[in-house]
Structures are given as C-alpha cells and as structure tokens.
Amino acid sequence: MEKYAVYVPRLIKRKEKFAPGHRACIGCGEALAVRLAFKALDNNIVVANATGCMEIVASQIPYTTWHVPWIHTLFENTAAVASGIEAGYKAMKRKGVQVPDNVKVIAMAGDGGTSDIGLQALSGALERGHDFVYLCFDNEAYMNTGVQRSSATPYGAVTTTSPAGKNSIGQFSWKKNMPEIAAAHNIPYVATACHSYPFDLMDKVAKAASIPGPAYVHILSVCPTGWRSPTDTVVKLGRLAVETGIFPLYEVENGQYKMSIELPKLKPVKDYLKQQGRFRHLSDDIIAKIQERVEIEYQKLVEKAENGSKRAKRKSKTGAAKIST
Amino acid sequence: MTTRVGIEVSIALADAVKMANADVIAAYPITPQTHIVEHLAELVANGELDAEYIPVESEHSAMSACVGSASVGARTFTATAGQGLELMHEVLYIPSAMRLPIVMAVANRALSSPLSVWGDHSDMMAVRDTGWIQIVVENGQQAMDNILCAFRIAEDKRVLLPVMVHLDGFNLTHVVEPIVFPEQSDVDKFLPAYNYPLPLNPDRPVAMGDFAPPVIFTEAKWAQEVVLRDSKDIILECWNEFGKTFGRQYFPVERYHSDGAKVLLLTVGSFGETAMVAIDKMRAEGNDVGQIRLRLWRPFPFEELRQAVKDADILIVLDRAISFGGPGGVVASEVKAALYNLDKKPRIVSYVAGLGGRDITVAAFEAIIKNGIEIARTGSENEYEIYGVRG
Incomplete structure (x- = not known):
C-alpha cells in the first residue's frame, strides 16, 4: 500500500496513449511496459509497430487501442517503415509543406521482430542515422504464435520449438545480446529497461526521444503465458531478472556505459529460474552453468561502465589542465 | 517549347x-x-x-x-x-x-x-x-x-x-x-x-x-x-x-495495323517495336497481319482487348516468362480467359520467347507468326510453343 502511494500519483498524471480494452493476456508484462513507455512520451509522435503480440491485441478492426497515429505493416520491416516516415516528414517540412513540427517516430517490435527477422532492417536504420526511437519489447520468445524460441530466448528455457527431452535441455543457445548489437552501431543512445522499474523505464524512453538521431531501448517484458509463471508475479520476476544480473539495467550514451542500479551482490539466478515453469526441468549443474555465465557477463558490463567513468574523469582532468595552461 | x-x-x-x-x-x-x-x-x-x-x-x-x-x-x-x-x-x-x-x-x-x-x-x-x-x-x-x-x-x-x-x-x-x-x-x-x-x-x-x-x-x-x-x-x-x-496519347491496348486483320500478334514490352518491323515486312508481302500491344497489365483491359481482336481469326500471344507446369505463357493464359466466353473469338496460339535477355529478331517474329498461323490451322499437342530453344 505504501508503494501504491509512491507510484500512483506519479503515473496517473501522465496521459494514456495505449488505452485499456486491448486483448492482451492477464498479467501481460509487455502491455504494462508499452503503456509505461508511451506515458513517457508526448503526443507529437508517430508509431510504427511490427507484427506481434502488441499489434494483434491492440488493433482489431474496428477498434484501436492507440490514441496516437499508428501504422502496422509487416513483421521484419518496422525500422525501415520508421525510416520512411522520418524521411517523409523531413523532406516535406524542408519543402514548405504544412506538417507538424518535431514529430518523433517511435518504432516498436518484439524480440523476434528485432533480434531475428527484423535485425537487418534495424541495423540499416541505425547505421543511416534516422532520427527515431526503437523500442524492443522482449518477452524472450515468439509468444504471439504460441511460444516458439527466438534468439532472445534464454539458455535452458523450454519453448514449443526448444522442448526439453532426453537429448535437449531446452533452448540450446545463449540469449543474443541485442543491446550490445545496437550499441555497436555507435548510435547516441542505447538503454535496457524493465516494466518492474517503471520510472527508470519512463526516464529512459523520454531521454531516448529527446536525443536527436537513433536511440534503442531494450525492454524486458515478463510473459506469464510463455514463461509459465503466475500472473501475479510479473513485477516480481522483472525485479528478480535485474537483481540476479540476468537482465542488467544500463545505458550507453555516446558510447559511455552507465549502470542504472548499483547491485553490490547479485541474487542467485536460482531465485529467478525456480519461479518459472520454462526452467523447471533444469538440473543444478545447468543452473550452476547459468550462474557462472551471468556473473561473467555482468562483470564485463560493470567493467565497461567503470572504464567509461574513468575515461570521463580523465577527459575532464585533461580539459581542466588545458584551461590552466 | x-x-x-x-x-x-x-x-x-x-x-x-x-x-x-x-x-x-x-x-x-x-x-x-x-x-x-x-x-x-x-x-x-x-x-x-x-x-x-x-x-x-x-x-x-x-x-x-x-x-x-x-x-x-x-x-x-x-x-x-x-x-x-x-x-x-x-x-x-x-x-x-x-x-x-x-x-x-x-x-x-x-x-x-x-x-x-x-x-x-x-x-x-x-x-x-x-x-x-x-x-x-x-x-x-x-x-x-x-x-x-x-x-x-x-x-x-x-x-x-x-x-x-x-x-x-x-x-x-x-x-x-x-x-x-x-x-x-x-x-x-x-x-x-x-x-x-x-x-x-x-x-x-x-x-x-x-x-x-x-x-x-x-x-x-x-x-x-x-x-x-x-x-x-x-x-x-x-x-x-x-x-x-x-501531344502523345496512350491506350490500354495499342493497335498497329490491327483493324480488320485476320492474324494478330500480341506483344508486351519493348520487343513489340521489333515486331512492328516484322509486321510491316509481312504486310508488304501481302500477308493480312497486324499487331496489338498491352500497355496496361493491371487493371486488365478486358473491353479494349475484346474490341481489338473482334475481327481476328488467329491471335498469337508472345510471352517472355513461363508459368511452369501450367499454361506456359502468363499473358496468353489471361488473354484466353478474357476471350473464352465470347461467341466469336480468335484461335489463340501461345508462344514463349526472349527469356533471360535472348533477342527476338525480326526474322524470329516472322517465323513465330508463320508457325503460329500453321499451328492455329492444324492444331498442336502443346499447351504452348517455345521459340528457339536448343537441344
């Protein structure tokens, strides 16, 4: 109840763009994440949405959940559609056509639409430097088509196309590091976020929209249907994903890494894994393997952030020295 | 100016x-x-x-x-x-x-x-x-x-x-x-x-x-x-x-000496201009041949096509693509469908040629038209003919 008092006054003031009445599953973390992300933005936006859960649940003719201009075309091309929208506005404005000023293009897709089938279009749009924000709502599998594995599905997770069996532990590969791929394009802003940290998420989305050029925000979205977890643990699971170091929250601003939350000690990954049916079959050995990997990856990230802040300090010192001479 | x-x-x-x-x-x-x-x-x-x-x-x-x-x-x-x-x-x-x-x-x-x-x-x-x-x-x-x-x-x-x-x-x-x-x-x-x-x-x-x-x-x-x-x-x-x-007008079905001609060649695209030379030559030799060219592929110009072929006995359709395992010429197939229910319609001969950049010369067009007339008169077991294929 005391948390209620903390959150509600800060959230309720924001205008809803993703209205109630959509068809998402009970306890959908992605719908929550979308709602929060768009609360962080003003009305001067155009949304390009890839095929996926959020498109299907929000747009069935003759209804729409969206209070802002919205377009859906295909699964893999959303970043390219966003490129066209941005270029169209830019050209028309320059040529004196009456169009609204400073429209920000927001592209959104799931993890499959981003890290698998849409990766090429996204890479192209990031590389070309279009002024747009790309939001990846990552629920770690193709949930819309019935829980099939994607390259964002975590190691060991059971999906319908990565079942566990005599010869399989479930997902055989480690989760593709999509935020790093985005960051490798040297774009101005990359961040990770989760609906379980609503203000952090909203701050990052708002910041992404305020920066000219391409920005990428990767948002972990808990999916009780696909993760086989109780619907009332959605927020808790998001927090555990962060607290175990499995899904670290960080920003990469102009190449500088910055951890969003200081975690002096990571919680054991077991705390997170054991609450989800998709990991129920994992042996202690496999869990230990995941634990080891998570710690290594987390440490790498922390070092990047520390090196970044050292570099920043050095830079400011050099700057000061210059002024004194 | x-x-x-x-x-x-x-x-x-x-x-x-x-x-x-x-x-x-x-x-x-x-x-x-x-x-x-x-x-x-x-x-x-x-x-x-x-x-x-x-x-x-x-x-x-x-x-x-x-x-x-x-x-x-x-x-x-x-x-x-x-x-x-x-x-x-x-x-x-x-x-x-x-x-x-x-x-x-x-x-x-x-x-x-x-x-x-x-x-x-x-x-x-x-x-x-x-x-x-x-x-x-x-x-x-x-x-x-x-x-x-x-x-x-x-x-x-x-x-x-x-x-x-x-x-x-x-x-x-x-x-x-x-x-x-x-x-x-x-x-x-x-x-x-x-x-x-x-x-x-x-x-x-x-x-x-x-x-x-x-x-x-x-x-x-x-x-x-x-x-x-x-x-x-x-x-x-x-x-x-x-x-x-x-000062330049276009039509869904362009006609070239087609009015009243008993034999028509239908082409799509640039090879139609080469075909025109063949038509000129054959007409000079006393053959009653003409040409129509499809300008509009979609929407398909049903009325204009029917009008353009109403007096013809033979219509030879040239395609530059194959519908594999099917009717062969895609244009010919559509033209046949467009004319099928008419009481009076020409016999249609489907020819495929000019694939992957192979030229269709004036002489080739003459041969296609002459063979086409022959096939229309005697019939053929083939759904379509392919011109100039070796082996």
Whole structure:
C-alpha cells in the first residue's frame, strides 16, 4: 500500500496513449511496459509497430487501442517503415509543406521482430542515422504464435520449438545480446529497461526521444503465458531478472556505459529460474552453468561502465589542465 | 517549347522523377535498374532535386521505407528489378491495400536460378496479384511520359493506389534514345502538389494496417478490387489529358495495323517495336497481319482487348516468362480467359520467347507468326510453343 502511494500519483498524471480494452493476456508484462513507455512520451509522435503480440491485441478492426497515429505493416520491416516516415516528414517540412513540427517516430517490435527477422532492417536504420526511437519489447520468445524460441530466448528455457527431452535441455543457445548489437552501431543512445522499474523505464524512453538521431531501448517484458509463471508475479520476476544480473539495467550514451542500479551482490539466478515453469526441468549443474555465465557477463558490463567513468574523469582532468595552461 | 535530346532511357526516367518533384526516394541497387537510382542520388546530391534519398539495405526495406514516407503524405518513388522485386514481394501487398500512391519503375529482369541479369518478364508476372496498377512501356519516351502519368494516376483521390511502370531491362534501360523533354511548367500543371487525405499526423491520429478478423477481411479485399478495377477510367482520363497537354496519347491496348486483320500478334514490352518491323515486312508481302500491344497489365483491359481482336481469326500471344507446369505463357493464359466466353473469338496460339535477355529478331517474329498461323490451322499437342530453344 505504501508503494501504491509512491507510484500512483506519479503515473496517473501522465496521459494514456495505449488505452485499456486491448486483448492482451492477464498479467501481460509487455502491455504494462508499452503503456509505461508511451506515458513517457508526448503526443507529437508517430508509431510504427511490427507484427506481434502488441499489434494483434491492440488493433482489431474496428477498434484501436492507440490514441496516437499508428501504422502496422509487416513483421521484419518496422525500422525501415520508421525510416520512411522520418524521411517523409523531413523532406516535406524542408519543402514548405504544412506538417507538424518535431514529430518523433517511435518504432516498436518484439524480440523476434528485432533480434531475428527484423535485425537487418534495424541495423540499416541505425547505421543511416534516422532520427527515431526503437523500442524492443522482449518477452524472450515468439509468444504471439504460441511460444516458439527466438534468439532472445534464454539458455535452458523450454519453448514449443526448444522442448526439453532426453537429448535437449531446452533452448540450446545463449540469449543474443541485442543491446550490445545496437550499441555497436555507435548510435547516441542505447538503454535496457524493465516494466518492474517503471520510472527508470519512463526516464529512459523520454531521454531516448529527446536525443536527436537513433536511440534503442531494450525492454524486458515478463510473459506469464510463455514463461509459465503466475500472473501475479510479473513485477516480481522483472525485479528478480535485474537483481540476479540476468537482465542488467544500463545505458550507453555516446558510447559511455552507465549502470542504472548499483547491485553490490547479485541474487542467485536460482531465485529467478525456480519461479518459472520454462526452467523447471533444469538440473543444478545447468543452473550452476547459468550462474557462472551471468556473473561473467555482468562483470564485463560493470567493467565497461567503470572504464567509461574513468575515461570521463580523465577527459575532464585533461580539459581542466588545458584551461590552466 | 519542348526539347528533344539523345539520352539514356534510365537517365530520362530519373529526370521525369525530378520533374515530378518527388519528396522521398528509397532504393537499393540492382542491375539493370542502377542507372535510374544513381542518377536520382546525383540529382539529390547536387541539389537539383529537393528530396530525401534513403540508401536502404535491401529492396524489402526500400518498399517498406516507401510505405512509411507515403503514409505521411510524401511523394514517393523507388525503382527495382528481378530479384529485387521478388525480395520486396511481401511488402508490395501493403501499399495497394493501404491505398498509398507510391510510384515504382521496374527494369524487367529474369529471375534466378541460373543467375541472369538480363531482361524478361518473369518478375512482372510474379507480382501481378499484388494489387498495383501495372503499366508497360516500349521505348524511352513512353517511360518518361508514363512516370509522370503514374504519379498523377496514383495520387488521384479516386484511385490512391501504387503504380509500377515496367520497362525492359537493358533493351530499354541502357539504350540511348531521342526523347522529348516536357517543359517543367507543363509538368507542374499536369501534376500539381498533392495532399494525401489521411496521413499519419499527430494532430489527427489514424491507425493504418490494423488486424482484420474474418468478419471484415473479405470486405476489405473487395474494396481494393473495386478501386483497382475502377481505376481504369481514371487511367484513360489521365492519358487523354496527357495527350492534350503533351501531344502523345496512350491506350490500354495499342493497335498497329490491327483493324480488320485476320492474324494478330500480341506483344508486351519493348520487343513489340521489333515486331512492328516484322509486321510491316509481312504486310508488304501481302500477308493480312497486324499487331496489338498491352500497355496496361493491371487493371486488365478486358473491353479494349475484346474490341481489338473482334475481327481476328488467329491471335498469337508472345510471352517472355513461363508459368511452369501450367499454361506456359502468363499473358496468353489471361488473354484466353478474357476471350473464352465470347461467341466469336480468335484461335489463340501461345508462344514463349526472349527469356533471360535472348533477342527476338525480326526474322524470329516472322517465323513465330508463320508457325503460329500453321499451328492455329492444324492444331498442336502443346499447351504452348517455345521459340528457339536448343537441344
């Protein structure tokens, strides 16, 4: 109840763009994440949405959940559609056509639409430097088509196309590091976020929209249907994903890494894994393997952030020295 | 005052896009379309055309970016060929269903495998059901003229459909022809600035590309069919207006010595001009032959075709693509379907030739017509004939 008092006054003031009445599953973390992300933005936006859960649940003719201009075309091309929208506005404005000023293009897709089938279009749009924000709502599998594995599905997770069996532990590969791929394009802003940290998420989305050029925000979205977890643990699971170091929250601003939350000690990954049916079959050995990997990856990230802040300090010192001479 | 210049067709086509004052060009290079987009990139780079040129990473993204820019109301152009058209195939269905007036030049090219960069109509035939208006040109002048017409037709509020202008790869794209350039002031009058009625605009939100349950999907598709079918009247209107303004008029079915001729050859694309030479020669030798050429592939000009063949006994249809394991010639198949229910109709002979850039000479056309007449009289066990195949 005391948390209620903390959150509600800060959230309720924001205008809803993703209205109630959509068809998402009970306890959908992605719908929550979308709602929060768009609360962080003003009305001067155009949304390009890839095929996926959020498109299907929000747009069935003759209804729409969206209070802002919205377009859906295909699964893999959303970043390219966003490129066209941005270029169209830019050209028309320059040529004196009456169009609204400073429209920000927001592209959104799931993890499959981003890290698998849409990766090429996204890479192209990031590389070309279009002024747009790309939001990846990552629920770690193709949930819309019935829980099939994607390259964002975590190691060991059971999906319908990565079942566990005599010869399989479930997902055989480690989760593709999509935020790093985005960051490798040297774009101005990359961040990770989760609906379980609503203000952090909203701050990052708002910041992404305020920066000219391409920005990428990767948002972990808990999916009780696909993760086989109780619907009332959605927020808790998001927090555990962060607290175990499995899904670290960080920003990469102009190449500088910055951890969003200081975690002096990571919680054991077991705390997170054991609450989800998709990991129920994992042996202690496999869990230990995941634990080891998570710690290594987390440490790498922390070092990047520390090196970044050292570099920043050095830079400011050099700057000061210059002024004194 | 108009000027006539010797110029490569691709360059003239790109100049037509400049004269149309396009806002956005999103394109990916593919032979034999490259000269078109290279020249457009050059025009944008040197400030002759005020547009955004998006050098996308694939044709799939080229058409996707075009959908994006057209959805906010920008005048949008792209060009592609062969494999590129096939890679964007999935996306082609989107702007026609969403009523987005994109104009695309297609430098017709064969499809792999084996790899061929040369021309035929396999690409054009593969996209006939995507809901676009498809205009086919036979020479550089027609290419330039029909790019201007394409924008006007596409943007007409009674139409609002995307338009492909098909020109044969290499045979047209890479040849230098004498082309009359229109005056910019005439183009501006013919093609005024346009306002897309329902753009994506934060001041007036709309949703595009929603999810349709079975209860509405059929109606959505039928609405699309009706508008494409009805667009023929507006296409005719546009070509009339173009004729009045620029002195060159186009028709859905072009005729050449076809009135009253008992034997007709039907062609699509640039080889039709070679065929005309063969027709002249054969007529001089006393043969009662004529020619018709399809200018409009979609919407299919049923009435004009029926009218054009009403006196003919034999109709030889030339295709530059194969519908494998089926009727062979795609155009012939459609022509047969269009005439089947008529009481009086010509015998139809389907010929496939000119695949993957192989030339069809005047002598070849003569042979095709003569053999075609023979087959029409004696019959053949083949669904279609293929000309000039070895082995």
